[in-house]
Every structure is written in structure tokens, then in C-alpha cells.
Amino acid sequence: MTLADLVPLLPLLIVSSTAVLLMLQIGIRRSHKVTVVIALSGLLLATVVAVLMMPTMNQQLTPLLIIDQYSLFFTAVCCAAAMVIVILSYPYLSRLDDDKDEYYLLLVIATVGAIVMVSSNHFVSTILGLETLSMSLYGMVAYPLHSKESAKYPLEAAVKYLVLSAVSSSFMLFGMALIYAQTGTLAFSSLDSDAAVSLSDSYAIVGVLLLISGMAFKLSLAPFHMWTPDVYEGSPLPATAYLATIGKTAMFVVLLRFVIVTEALRYEAVMIVFSLIAVLSILAGNVLALLQNSLKRILAYSSIAHMGYLIIAVIASYFATSTISIEAVTFYLLAYMIMSLGAFGVASVVSSSEKEFDLVSDYQGLFWRDPWLALIFTGMLLSLAGIPLTIGFIGKFYLFFAGVESALWVLLLVLVVGSGIGLFYYLRIVYHLLLPAPTRPQFSSAANENLGAYGVLTILFLLLLLLGVYPARLMTLIETVAAFI
Amino acid sequence: MQDLIWLLPTFPLLGFLALVLTGGSLPRKIVAVIGAGSVGLSFLSAALIAAQFLASGEDYFVKEVWVWMAIGEFTPGFNFYLDGLSLVMMLIITGVGFLIHLYSTGFMVDDPAYSRFFAYMNLFVAAMLMLVLGDNLVLLYLGWEGVGLCSYLLIGFWYENPDNGYAARKAFVVTRVGDTAMAIGLFLLFTQLGTLNIQDMLGAAQQQWAMGSPLAIAAALLLLGGAVGKSAQLPLQTWLPDAMVGPTPISALIHAATMVTAGVYLVARTHVLFELAPTVQMLVAFVGLATLLMAGFTAMTQRDIKRILAYSTISQIGYMFLALGAGAWSAAVFHLMTHAFFKALLFLAAGTVILSLHHEHDIFKMGGKRKQLPVAFWSFIIGSAALAALPFTSGFYSKDEILLAALAVEGPGLLLWIGGVIGAFFTGIYSFRLVFVVFFGDSKAHHEAKEEASLSMAVPLIVLMVLALLGGWIQVPLDAVFSQGAGHEEEHVSLLVHGFMIAAPLMGIGISYLFYMSKVFDVDKLMTNRVANSLHRFWFSGWGMDALYQWIFVNPFLYLARINRSDLIDGFYALLVSITRTAHLMLARTQTGYLGWYALSMAAGLVVIITLGVML
Amino acid sequence: MILVALIGILFLGGVLAWLSERLDSKLPRVIALAALVLDLLLMLTLLGGDSADGSWIVALNVQWLPRFGISFHLAADGLSVLLLLLTAFLGIIAVGSAWIEITERSGFFYFNLLWTLAGVLGVFTALDLFLFFFFWEVMLIPMYFIIAIWGHENKNYAAMKFFLFTQVTGMLMLVAILTLAYFHYIQFGFFSFDYFDLLRVTTSSAVEMWIMLGFFVAFTTKLPIVPFHSWLPDAHSQAPTAGSVILAGVLLKTGAYGLIRFAVPLFPVASLNFAPIAMALAALSILYCAKVAFAQTDLKRLIAYTSVSHMGFVLLGVYAWNEIALQGAVMTMLAHGLSAAALFMLAGSLQHRIHTRDMRDMGGFWAKVPRMSAVALFFSIAALGMPGLGNFIGEFLALLGAFQSNLPMTVLATFGLIFASVYSLWVIQKIFHGEYSNSKFNDSHLSDLSRRELAYFGAMILGLVWMGMYPQSFLDLTATALQGLLAGTQELVSTVVQN
């Protein structure tokens, strides 16, 4: 490695240095504000650098990392999302009777993991990125557990997440080992159909399936979905948001790269497993969310379904002649990020680490108490439901197009049915927002206290609308970056 | 003047609008002036137009007012067509209509909804004129439905009583059954012949359809359906007796003189079609025959004065249908006219009686009205005589023509004739039964009878008496209309035939006299006979048709409505919802919260997935 | 550009109305009214244009999402213009009916109302299928809000049902649209969602049938037609009056418009093959819903079912696919728009006065509120298809046209006329006739129609009479457009038949 090789690593280096800086800062003097400022500036710098590097960069950096437009795109997205979460975390944690700084440290380290994952095309980097991300998330999930008045059950969430996640990691690792035993390589690119050693129809297929199962766990795809609602519910809201957005996105990028590069879908078994997972996830996720009262659980279940939708596009990518299915995944991931961040963000601005407002009924009449917040929330929910004027609709449009292009009629039907069920619970929340406000509301509007969080939610909302109405620019960008995968 | 023919419906329509828009705020005098005056104006113009038309010697006259709609070949317009037939009809409608309006100004004077009444009446006249003057079937249909609507509104005029509402709805719905058939007939005619202009259509039918072609039969049948409904013929006659709950002038105008004869008009107007379909024409005759007999039987048993008259109306229209079926188009129209006179007379007179007895309808609670109500009495005498077709009354001439035409029909002619004569016999019985019971004998009124009605009510009665007596001398100018009509040559029939025809009603009157006047026979005693009693009950119920329809159509419909109030199909979606909900509950139970269970599910999932991989 | 202005005015007006609530709670309704009147006036300028010679009034055709060949393509022909006029007219009426009924959160109400109408205008003018779908969905959410916030006792259920039905079937349509666009891509090598481009796509008959069904289901759910109708009675009975007016008067018409503009012309052969089934469904709808309507005790539910029944005539007319039938379908859309809206307003004003919709509690209102009764009578009569009023023209033409293409179904459908009279007269009997008794409700607010109410009922009565007596002015407007559609499909069908 030379110094020039470090240039493509800049975003990663910046975020890592931020982590180091944060550690130093903690060592010198704890300060919630300063920590946040450092974390934010580091992430902002990384985002900007990633965006600036994007047009020209396409470099395989050691066997582990590929820094191309696609990975830089998601590097930027993840860093930006991490910024949003930092901003949301600040008011949320401000009343926590514990040190707050480590949380941001963990968040930044997790972002390092995410960046590694989106740039990874090698099993080693995949595992390292994934575990870095997970390890930080264990900490974030359990973060408020010392607090006397912790809102939910962070301990329970963390234990469940840790144990199950470790099981899934071992699945993945064993799978990788089997693949490696068969092929003698750990890089994705040497597994494609042109490679000298290939995944013949032997036990490496089982390895691939093990690997997919492990990934499916991280993406909370059925039948590996069960941890999701509990972990979502038990974690502090910003951590949930991180888990739901960056955690999922990074994993999905790896999955997509793996599937595309290795052309794994050419094996019938993989194809069937993917289809099965997609169908099960869509149906189970939506049905499970149906009558939930906890907002976080609803979003957890809905995330199961959304990941199922995405799998359809992944499957479509195999049959497609164009890159639209990859664009669909890319676009939808971005859309899902924006709307999930928005939805969790709304919940998090009215909550704090001591008291989370998680029940749907807590939000009754929000429309009349805090119209702007309610409007944002409604926008996010409708976007999740895929209603026009929002980015979610364009995302769904992409998915449908990908499905149609590859003639996946059965999966499309499941998608339609699932989305139909999905409408129910999103609208149920919206309906609660519209009800007359209770005489003694659960929480008061906090716009003045949380100006930053409101601001960032507003930005997300505007993005949601802008990209829902005029996504042409973004589409062009995504078309460009999708060509690199 | 002929160009102003559009004024005819316009006057009453303007009257209607004026009355509706003022919403009952006008004083009664002005309402009367508007209500009756508009029809009077209409009658005046009709008379002038008729004079001019007859003088011109033309066969027909068309006035196009505006194109209603034009889509390709389908171009019905608001065009008025005047020939002998519509001339007669228009004069009857405006003339008799005016008289009845005049009468109503007195009859309804105490009613709080005076203005509404005249509004409906005016609308009716306008619609009826549309019906008879329209040059195309769509316009005819407009009038046709319009009069049906007015009939509905006026039957249910006294809306506080739900029974009236029921009768009104029954009238509308039953006739609509016929109307629907007619609408389908219209579709058929247009589809086949490419036009709904009556004259063009008839011409095209003659050119395109052979005698007895299935299409012609279908078309004629469907139109007959409409006619049967509107004219209360079997099997759609059940609404008319119930319609009598409306104010009596309505019964006179709509349910005796004009609207119910629209079916006759329709068949006469489209007689070419019926001639192309001889079987249907024969059916018309038999429908008429069956109806006139059935109604005759029933009329004999009724106790309600207006119901008796209603059944007699049904019966008389049966004669008209008989005539139509026999191809005696002119005779049918002629009878239509005379019937309009004497039946309007009878109803109006009955109205006087009823009014004087505070809306008492049961004839057996009346009696001895001869002195108290002389105008009504004489009206009834003359009207009943005409109804029974006693010689030299108007009814005699028209019925005579009909029966002769029936006899002349090839094949079942004799049968038709005998039936007609029997009908005449019954007519004698029930018409004079009414007269004897109401006007002779002792007064059985429980309450003080009112005085004889006002001048406005007497004048129409007197005019109608004259018409009922002398109407038979009127020459109807129908030759040009039914140029091909059969049964025109004066056939020589034996004196015996004439004798029977004169004797039948007289015998009827005689029997009636024996039962109800001289009491030589006792009705009550007759009723102790089981056969007679059950026959009586059968006839009284109108041959049980109401019960039959209730059983076949109404009850099943109500049953279906009741069991499916909440919409079965909705139930299907509800099922989907409950399936989803159950699935949710079941799946939610898998989320036990136990870590071991979650790990187990992962392992199970893995096993399934690997199994798939191993097997494939 | 004028079409863009039409839609833009409503979108902007909605936002303004919402914002203006802070100043004065009575301002929103004024703004809404102003926006709609402005729209109506602008639309009138379209009438003078060159729509008469069959050409499109093209407003705008700019690229929107070039990746998929999607453009922002708005245009109108006679058919669209007519429906635009109906929309604006009923919009004004709806504002009128909400004028005093909506007192709470009026700003947001008028915002939703105007946005719904904007969506509808978009639907009627969009010539890019993606754009069409976009507007199709845009009109749902505000409508959902209207029902869910200002609805009656069971509003959540009704609003949800409305939304689920239309949205799920909407997704099926989206799939169909995408499939069609994809076939276009295969055949012509570039992506396009443009109406005129997609008209040229030819596919195998099985595929065509499936795609057509995607459209059909979405449109007939909106229309609605048995068995997709069951959202409508709930939505109508729970919606506030203005919502019902818009729903019955305008929203249902988008389904019919879709059938005429898209479902049949895009898939002429499949439609031809499918026509018997469609017409059978139409006849079933007419009869079945008339029967169910009769059984209802909730006045609004009853009217809702009659709407379904009447829309059956539209479907019948569309699938007969000849000029008379199509004109009949369009006339039915217009006339039903007015008559059903008026009936819902009557039901609404009754409910506003006596706080019940249960007909079992009513009776004998004629004596108490004669003007209202007379108006109700008029609209019931119109609904049962009395000649001389608009509904008759529509239904008669639809049946007349349909008779030429499918005799048995038309005959069945014609029996609907009988049922129509049964339920219409039953309503009159139950509510306005009979003896008056106020034992079941508090009648202290039972007053006759106010001047304002009379004004808009009067306008609608005039409209129906105009349609009934001189429908030519409407027929002329749409004739060229419909003939164009007919000619286009004939061409396609004949080429397919030849091959």
C-alpha cells in the first residue's frame, strides 16, 4: 500500500479518525455538546468527501475493499444518515443520567463498519465490517441500561440481539468456510460463472445458503425475523433508527454485491430460497404488524416486509437485461432510509431516554397539537405505504418495474397483497393522528427545545416530497452508480 | 295556428311551473285560475288547431320544435305529429281534462294542498299531450312515463295514509313493468329499423318485415306489454282498483278518461306492427276479452263505489283491446272517446256523492241519494246507461261497433262476440246495481250529508251528461289513419245478433233490479250457498291476482332483501379481513419473547433452507 | 398551459385555505370557493377552443422522469372538458354543502377538498399513464382525510375500507401499466408511458387480457361494480356531505373515464372478448345493488347502493362500445353526478337537522319541510330515470346502444328500471310521506331548506332538466372525442382480426 492508496480510503479514514478523536475527547473532558459537534463534523466531512470523490473513483483497494461509485454513494448516504441520527440522539439522550459520550463513539465506529460493508467485496471485509457494526450496536442498544428510568428493556434487547446475531454470524462464517473449502477463494469476484473454480453443484451451495441465512437474519427476513420487534422495541429510539436504517442498508448492499457479482441466483436452490424468503417476509411482516400498538414494533414488522420487497428486486436482477432492478434496490434503500429515519425521528423527538412514547395511542390527535410534526409523520407513513407524492411511491414504482421486467408475476402479486395489508396499519397510525386530541396529551410539543431535530426532520420531509415528485436527477445518478456493481 | 301546436303542452306546463315555484303561497282563487285556466287555454288552442286541421283536409301535420338528441341515426326530436288519431286524443285530453279541472276547483276547495294538486294535474295534462302528440317513440315514452309519474303523485296525493302511498307505488311499479317491456321494444325497433320516428318506423317495418316475422312478433309483444301495463289489462291490471284511493277527479281524469287508455292509443298508433304480427293481434283480442270478463265479474262483487267504477274501467278498456285485436282500430278509438265521456261523468258524479258523505266509499252505507243529489243522480243514470250501452247512448254505438268487429274476426270471432255480449250483460248488472243501491232505498248515512255541490262542479257534470248521451254521433276523423284497417265494410249481420246485443245489458239491469231494487232475490241468502260464496270471494279479490303476485314476486323480493340486507359480497371481504386477523393473532403468538424459541426458529429456518438446497 | 393552471390553482388554493385558517376560520371556505369559481371560469374558456374539431387541447408535454420515458403530459379533449366542468361545478356545490356543516378545522377540510379535486382534474387530463396513475392516487389521501376526520360514527372503518380497496386495485393497475410500458420497450426499444405511444403496442391476446384486467379491476372498483363495490356504501354513509358529493359526483366518474379512455382503447381486442363478462357484471350490479338498496335502512347507504346500480349502466354502455352507448355512459356519468350528489346533500341536510340517517325513524316530513320534500322528490324521480331529466337520457342511450351488442344482458339491465322505481319511491314514502312523528328524534332543528340550499339544489335541478331536455349541448361536446376513440379501436381490432 502506498500513500496514494489512502486517497480512496478517505471517508473511512475520516470516520475512523473521528472515532479516535472522540476517544481522546472523552479522555480529556466529557461534554455532550462537544462530542456531538465532533461526531457531526467528522461525519459531515466524510459525506462531503465521499460525494466529491464519487464521480471519478473506481478502484479495488487490496482484495478487501472496492471503492467505486456505488460504494461511495452508500458511504455518503450512511454518513448522512448517521448525522441525522446523531442530531436526533442529542435531545433524546440529553436527560440520561449516565455518560453520553460513548454512545456517539459507538455510533461513529458503527458507521465505520457500515462503510466497510458497503465497500466490501471480500468475505474478510464483510465479516469485519459486519461485526464492527454489530459490536457497536450491542453497545448502543443496551446503552441506557444503567439509567434508573430507562424507557424500555435495553438489556433484554441487547442480549437477544447479541446471542442471535452471534448465531447468525456463525452461520455466515460456516457458510463462508464451506465456500472457501470448495473454491479456495474469499473474494466475491472469483466466484462468478467465469471463474476457474466455481460453485459447482456441490456443498458450497450449502455454504451459500448458510451465508444467505445469516444475511437474512441481519436483514430480518422471515424466517429469521423474530428478533426484530423485540430488539427494536427494547432499544433506545435513535439506536433503533440506526439499526433499522444503516444496519439494514449496509447489509443489503453486501447481499446485493454478493448476489450480483457471484451470480448466485443461477442456482435453482438459491433462487427458490430467495423467493421463499421474499414471500414469507412480505406476508409475515405485514400480517404481524397488523394490530400492533407499539409504534416500534409496527416499524419492525414493516421493515421485515420492506426487506422482502427488496428481495424481489434482487431476484429480478437475475432475469433483467437492464440495470433497473439494481437501481430499484438502490433507490428503495435510499427511500427506506429517509422514511424510516423520519418515522423514528418523529417518535424520538417527542421521547427521551426516560420516557418513550411508543404506543400508537400516544400520538392521538397530534395533527391538532403539532401539525407540522404530524404532517411529517404522516408523510413518512404514507411513504412507507407507497403513496404518491412521496419517495416511497417512486421506490415502489421501481420495484414494480423491476418485477414486471423480469416477469415475476407471483412475487408481484404477493407484493400487492402485502402492500395492501400494509396500508392498514400505516393508516391506522395516521388515523390516530387525526383523532381529536385528548384533553391531557401524553407529551407536549417540543419544537422549541428540539430545534435541531425538528430541522432535520423537516429536511427529511422535504426530501421525501422533492424526491417523490421530481426524482429525475436522483434517478440519473442512481443509474450511473448502479452500473458499477 | 297549427304551428303553435307546441302551445298545447306548454300551457299546462307553465301552469305547473307557476304553481310549483310559488310553492303553495298563492291564494286559492289564483291557483284555480292558473290550474284550470291553463288547461282551458290548451283546450281552446286544441279546438282551433283541430278546426284548422280538419278544414285543411291534410292527412297529417308535423311540427318540429327542436332536436332532442342526435347521435348518428338516432335523432328523436321534440316534434309534434297531428293526425286524426292524435287529434281525437288531444281533444279528449284537453276537453275532458278542462272539465275535470273545473270540477276540481270546487271538489278540492277544502284541501290544504290545493296548489300542489293543480300542479300535478297540469303536469299530467302536459305529459299526456306529449304522449299523444309526439312523433317519435322516445317522446311518446317521455309522455308515457310522465303520466305514470303524475298518476303516482296523485294516487298518493293524501300522503299521510301509508296505504295511499302503497297504492301509488304499486301503480307506478306495476305499470313500470310494462314500461320496461316497452322500452325493450323500443330498443328492438331502433336496432332493427334504425329509427324511432313512428311513421318512418312503421314504414320501414312494412318494408323489412314479412307478415308474421319473429321480429315483428317480438316488437309487437313488447309494445303490448307496455300497453297492457298502462291500460290495466291482464295480467297487469292489479294496480288500477287500488289507485282509487286518490282524489276522485284524479280517478276521473287519469284512471278513467285519459291515461289508462294510453295503451289503446299506443296499439292503435303502432297498428301496423300488430298487423304484421297476427298472432299478437289475436293475443290482444284475447287479453281484452279475458280482462273484460274478469273485471266484469269482479265489479259485480265490489262494495266500494270507486272500485266498482275502476273495474268497469278495466272492463271497458278490455272492450277496446278486443276491438284492437279485431282490427277495428277506429272502433277502439271511438269507444275510447265515448268511454272518456261517460266514465269521467260517472267518476265525477261519484265524487259528488262521496264528498257529500264525507268521503264514505261503501255503497251499502249510502242510499236514497236520488232527491238529495239530483245532478249526481241524473249523471249516474245517464252515465250508467251509456256504460251499459243502452241504445241511443254514446256507449251503445261504440260497443256495437266493437262487438260487430269481433264477430267478423276469422276463426274465434264467435267466441269473442259471445264473450263481449256476456261482458255487456255483466255491465248491466254492476252499473245499475250501483245506481239502485246508492240512489234508491233509504238513506243509511251516519252523518249529515252535505249539500249538492257548487256550480263549478255541476257545470262539468252537465256538459259531460250531454257528451255521454250524444257522443255517439261524433264522427271521429280516423279514416286516413287506419286506411288499411280491416272491418270497415258494413257487414250485414242478422237482426238476432243486434237483438242479443241490446238485450244483454237490459237483462243485466233486470237482474240487478230484482236483487237490489225490488229485493225479489236476496243477496245475503245467495251468499249462504257455499259455491256462490266462494265464487263471490274469488271475484271480489279480483281473481286472486294480488295474492298471487304477492306470493310470486313481492314476497320473494322482500325475503331476498331481508336476508341480504348487509350485502353478502361484503361478507366475503369481511371474511378476508377475519382471515388476516386470525393469521395475525396466530403469528403474533409465535413472537413469544423467549430467546431460545427465536434461536430455534432460526435453526428450523436454516434446516428448511438447507433441505431445499440439498434436494435441488 | 391552462390545464396546468387549473390544477395548480386548486393545489395552491388548498394550501392557502389551510394557512388562512389562522387568520379567520371562515376564510378557508371563501378561498376554496374562489379557487373553484376561478377554475370553472377558466374551463369555460376551453369550450370556445378548438375541441370541436377533435383535436386535443395540449397543455403541456415535458419530460419528467426521462429514465422511464415518463413525461408530464396534460391534454384535454371534449370528453375531458366535460368532466372537468362537472368536477368544478360539483366542487362548488360541495363547498356550498360544507359551508356551515364543517365548523371544525375548516382550513384542513378545504385543503383536502381542493386537493382531491385537483387530483381528479389531473386524472381527467393526464395523457401519460404514469402521470395518470400519479393523480389517481393523489386524490385518495385527501379523500381519506375527509372521511376519517369529518365522517360519522364509523368513519375509521369506512375510510380504511375505501382506501384499501382503491389502493390495492390501484397497485394492480400499476402492474398492468408497467407491463404495458415494458412491452412498448420491447417492441419499440425505448421506454415510454405516453398514451399515444402505448396505443401502438400490440401483444399476444392472453397477455393483453391480463393487462386489461389490471386496468379493469382498478376502474371497476372505483366505479364501482359488483363484486368490488362493498367499500362504497360504507364510505358514502360515513363521509361528510361534501365528501359524499365529491365521492359520488366526481370520484366514481374517474373509474368510468378510465374505462373509456384507457381500458378499452388500449386493449380493444381483449375488451371485445371480455365485453360479455363486463356487461354481465354490469347487469348484475344494476339488479343486485338495486335490490340491496331497497333493503337498507340507512338513507345514505341506500343512496350509495343506488349509485352502484346506476354505474352499472355506465359499464354496460362502455363495453357496448358504440357511439350511442358511449354517449349514454357519459350522460349517465354527468346526470348521476348531479342527482346522486343532490341526494347525498339531502341526506346530509336531513342528518344535520335531525342527527339520524335511519329511515325507520323518519316519516311524514312533507308536512314539515315541503320544499325539501319537493326537491327530494325531484331527485328521486330523476334517479329512477324519468324521461325529460338527465338520468333518463343517459340510461336510455346506454341501453339502446348496448342492445345492439349484447341483447340478453341489456334486457336484464333494463329490468333495473323497475327496481329503481321500487327503491326510489320507497325512500319518498318512508321519509316524506306517511304520518309525521318526532318520537325518534329531536326535531327542533328540522327546518325547511334555506336560501343557500335552495340555490344549489336549484342549480342542480336546472342542470338535470337541461341534460334531459336538450342533451345535445353535451353530446356535441364529446362526440368528436368518442368517435375518435371508436375509430382508433376499430382500426386496431380490424388489423388484429386480419392477422
Next chain:
Amino acid sequence: MQSIPIEHGLILAGILFALGLVGVLTRRNIVFVLMSLEVMLNASGLAFVVASARWGHADGQVMFLMILTLAAAEVAVGLGLIIQMYRKFKTVDIDVLSEMKG
């Protein structure tokens, strides 16, 4: 030197993997669960080393090192959680952690 069939190595890894899984699934004591996890991770590492031996590469061994790292980290965090759990509930029964469900 005598050769070892690769499948025997892999089978050994498989057996250990399965045994670890059984442990995770059946034990209610969270310490045992954590230990079983270690067995599973170790089995994966074993598989890598076996594969690495097949190809004569060092890549598998590198991977083993990574697994070692993450196992260590995992155990550290896991044991931290166990301590907190014990403090809170005075038990190591994982089934007490089932307050969230449905």
C-alpha cells in the same frame, strides 16, 4: 506423512457446529449459551483452517484470526451484559428476558 481426507475435517467442524447449536438452543443459563456460541464460532474457524489446509493457503488462517478477534469481542460484550443481567434479575436464566413479545 499420511493424508487426511478433507471431508473428515469438515465433518468434525460440522459436528462441533451442530453441538454448539444444540447448546444455544437448549440451555437456559446464559453463560452456557455464550459458551455454546464460542463452540459454534470455533467450529467455523476450524472449517476455515481445514479448507485453508486443502488449498495450502494462509487465507483461511487469516480468517481464523478474524474469527478469533470477533469471538473475543463478542464474549467481552456478552459477559458484560451477563453481569448487568445478574445485577438486575439475580439470575442467569435467559427466560426472564421475555418482557417483550407479541
Next chain:
Amino acid sequence: MMFLFYIAATVAVVSTVGVIVQSNIVHALIYLILSLLAVAVVFFSLGAPFVAVLEAIVYAGAIMVLFLFVIMMLNMGQHTTDQEKAWMAAKDWALPAGLAAILLVQLLYVLREVQVDIVPNEVGVLEVSALLFGPYVLAVELASILLLAGLVSAYHLAKK
């Protein structure tokens, strides 16, 4: 070597069984250490002495000591052993053990085809180091970050 492999493998399996069925936690831990050491021997027999040593030091040494500390901290005495026994009911075992057995059978089923013999070529420290400081240098750095994350998490969670 082959001999060594099989013996070590047997020990590993047996002691692992011991881990999962033992009710005394300290005994289980010792079994685990035994198992890990056996695996280390297997590594050695496969010609990977470097990882064999690491296995023994890091795994069996460091990590297991960590366990031991915790067990001592939690003061798991006789009553926990009894409780463990109570928890190990057969019915709780059947399903998981069955599933794992199926999984194992599946693995054996697919592995039976492989007929590649390994001639254990020693791949020693040198090769591994060359890789670690060559192509995998980033991995080493990333592993440090991973450890950092674990460190921070564990520190935060375990503190009082």
C-alpha cells in the same frame, strides 16, 4: 499425523458434548477448554501451527479466563447446578437436538461427495504474516476497530 487428527477430533467432540450437557458450570468450562485445546491439536495436525498456538493462547487461555472471572463474579454455586439439572428436561431437548441432528445429517450428506485428501503442508507463521501485512493489512486495521468497538461496548455495559 492422521492418527493425531482423529484422536484430537474424538476428544474435541466428546468434550464438546460435555460442555453442552454438563450441569456444573465450572466443569463445563473445563470441558470447553479441553475441546478448544483438542481443536488446537487438530490445527496442528493440519499443518497450521500458528493458529494452533493462537487457539491455545487466546481462546483456551484468555477468553476462557474471562468466562471464569464472570462465573466467579456471579458466584454460581451448588444451587445453580441443581437448577441447571432441573432445566435440562428431556422435552426441552428433543426438538432442538433433533433439528441440530437434521442439520448435521444434511452437512454429512453433502460432505460425503468430497474426496480430496489433504497432505498437511505446513503453512506457518511466515506465510500468515506475509498475508496479514500484505493484502490483508486493512483487515488488521479493521480488526483493531472491531476490538475497539467491543472494548467500548463492554466497558460501558459492564461498568457499575
